[in-house]
Amino acid sequence: MSDDSVTLSRSELKELIKEAVSEAFFDAGLRIDEQESIEEARNDFRFIRWLRNISEKTASQVGYLVLATLIGAFLFATWIGFRIMARVP
Numbered sequence: 222m223s224d225d226s227v228t229l230s231r232s233e234l235k236e237l238i239k240e241a242v243s244e245a246f247f248d249a250g251l252r253i254d255e256q257e258s259i260e261e262a263r264n265d266f267r268f269i270r271w272l273r274n275i276s277e278k279t280a281s282q283v284g285y286l287v288l289a290t291l292i293g294a295f296l297f298a299t300w301i302g303f304r305i306m307a308r309v310p
Contacts, residue, residue, distance in 0.1 A: 229237070243253055252258035 246253050251262050
């Protein structure tokens, strides 16, 4: 059995973790080594959140509109039915 253990100082371990995280973000298309890139990513995420909230609100309002239309059509059909029944001798 081979011993593959490595002894690292706290600062070396911190640097390795920072490098690994930076590479992972870079692979995902995000650069975290420049403050400008971080701010751009934050703004992109804010825009995506805003867009999601707007689409959810729109979908909710459309759903209410469809429901109100169906209820209105049912009530209208019921009213017409009562009026027709009232005329029949």
